[in-house]
Amino acid sequence: MTPNMPNHLPQETIPDASPGRVLVCWTVALVGLFLFNALAGLMLQHKPVNYTTALVAHKWQLLKQTQGNLDMLILGDSSGNQAVDPVIFKQQLDIDSLNLCTTGGTTLIDDRMMLEDYLQKHDPPKAVMLVHVYDVWFRQAKLEALSHIPVSVAQLSRSAGADELSLQDQAKLYTYRYLSLYHQNQSLQSIILKPHRYLQLQWDWPSSGFNAQTKHTPEAWKADLRYHTAKAQVLKNVSIHQYNLRELQLINALAKKHQMQVLLVMSPISSELYKQPIFGDFYRQITDALAEYAQQHDQVQLIFEKPLVVGGAHMQSADHVLADAAAFYTTQLAQQIRPVFEQENSQR
Amino acid sequence: MLFHSVIFPCFFILVYVIYLAMMRRHHVQNLWLLLASYVFYGWWDWRFLGLLLLSTLTDYVVAIGIQKADSQSTRRSLLTVSVLVNLGVLGFFKYFNFFASSVTDLFGVWGFQLDWVTLHVILPIGISFYTFQSLSYTIDVYRGQLKACRRFDSFALYVSYFPQLVAGPIERATHLLPQIMQRRRLDWRQIHLGLFLILSGYCKKMIIADNLAKIANDTFAAHSTLNGLDVILGVVAFAFQIYGDFSGYSDIARGLGKLMGFDLMVNFRLPYFAISPSDFWQRWHISLSTWLRDYLYIPLEGNRCSSLRCSINIMITMLLGGLWHGASWNFVLWGLFHGMLLILYRHLPWLKQTDLQSTRIGHRLPRMLLMFMLTLIGWVIFRCQNIQQMADLAGRVSLAVSPSTLETLKLMCLLLVPMCLVQVIAQRRRDLNWILHGPLPISAVIMAIMLVALAIWGVRQTTEFIYFQF
Incomplete structure (x- = not known):
């Protein structure tokens, strides 16, 4: 009500609605919302827009499709995804391997789940390689990244932090998985704004799982250098996160059971970053901890305890290499792991 | 506590469930709502609850005094107390630094350096809203339009009812108090x-206002690097941002009120369909x-006087209306600009x-477009930090396009076309809720x-409602 309201203005009138009409109206609206949400979820599952989401889905698809008989499983994060080329391993070591590296957001949980899945269906490989950026080791997994792993939410919930995962976080995992409309809204916005791009979108994934990157953006690389330096300055002291340690123990137990070697591999890193004393000291806290772990377990080896450094011109970011550096890195890596396979072959 | 923060739905559900459980005892309900309102307000800064209580207590006591008083002079004195306390608090917290710095600047122009004390006064949220609401009550009692409320809890709830406490609508006691x-x-x-209304309010705030805020903020922040159509789009974006933000808040407040059985006044009626300033x-x-209009313009004799006096009344009213929005010269200019428009439309x-x-x-249509363009000029005055920025923006307006123009235009069309279509139908039918009346x-x-x-x-990042700062 407005005092002395002129009658040329639009009015607010109370709708003449029965309880039945009100209920039906809101129920239909909510059902419409959930239907649309389900459709959006299916659409994005079938053809994701987000690179990381698509990458996780693709790697799991590769895992499901593999015929087995692999000598080595390459697991890890996005740095490994674009740094380790199984074709070079085949050329240099004559071994069959598959790059299943996904994203750092899933930390080692994704690695362990993939290994378990592989071992359930196939004979064990000779070795499991875990390629991670130094900072993945002291991080906790991101719920959103975990939600993209195609296993049940209950299983994810258990993996994300055992009993420590709060009810709120458990609920979040469900919403990340099932409320696509809300959590994948950026993807949906881009589809609405540029539908032609979505229709033309084709993810081109090589069957080896290695995804070479060629685009060099100096600004992004510099920004990432600053980010890592700042992180070293702020965090100062770090150690391996308890959940990552737990996952590593689980992987190690599987390795023992199936007589596999576990190769902990440090990702390549920008030389400009590593030469900074503050960063170098920070970085070594993780490599020291991993070296100590490897020393305590016979079947575990740490590769590149002193990291392989690459010049900024060959890097996409501070810890992600471009294609030419990937070839160099994989070649160096092959040299490092050659004894593992020679030893294995001689034993067999 | 913001309406679109995570905590608010939890707060409201708790308040509402208990409120419903007390449905047969409305005085107990009022006490519960009063407590909830104080929690809602104290969530920002509990210290400012004292100001809210001061305003409430003063007007409660003064109104009863006015009703009991035998002589007109006592009644007038009591009303003066209420006006002084309310406007004094408002003036100190909202305008002290503005006037202090303005006087210092003025003397500085003449070569005098004043060692003026500048206090770091924090603006209590919603103070302009509840002060005006409380003040209108005492004035209504003084005018004999309303009997003084004897129940303190009811009156306190009238001043502090949480859905409309911090950003309106500014309710009248004659309308809200009987409902309480x-x-x-x-x-x-x-x-x-x-x-x-709640759904509509959230859509206006989170879809329209918060998405357009990015365009508008970029325009006004980087105005010196923008050109042509981008500036126009930025100003249009701000026009709809402030509309979506404020009318969205009002809709949510009114919707919450309806769920509790209260009718709060309509605060917006498709303003960009106006064909004149008075409209x-x-x-x-x-x-x-x-x-x-009721507490300033009409007491000044409104338009029942000479043409010159009427124009002066309009200018005074609009100037104070502008100043109500904030202690800054651009709000004064904005008020004067709208006052000038009102006078021009009366005479041309x-x-x-x-x-x-x-x-x-x-x-x-031509009148509506003209009025919309004039409104846009008003929003430039409203949003700019200073006259230099206004002049700079005005000088950059043209039809030249930049690489990002098309993207911005596309996004704005996507956001605004559906809302405008809904509003065109609402205007044609003169029915704000036509969606609910259809099949x-x-x-x-x-x-x-x-x-x-x-x-x-x-937009998920919780950005404050623009009118909170007023």
């Missing part, structure tokens, strides 16, 4: 409308414009012939689309 004093009834139609002020922030022949009742597109499938589908749009396009 009597038992509320809930019916399905009210709940239906309330839920729809605009009957559609924009109606609770403030009618407050200024073509503009004077505006027929508000006309539905002819040939009559309405059931249409109503349900539109509401589903609104829910989907909110999920996809709703």
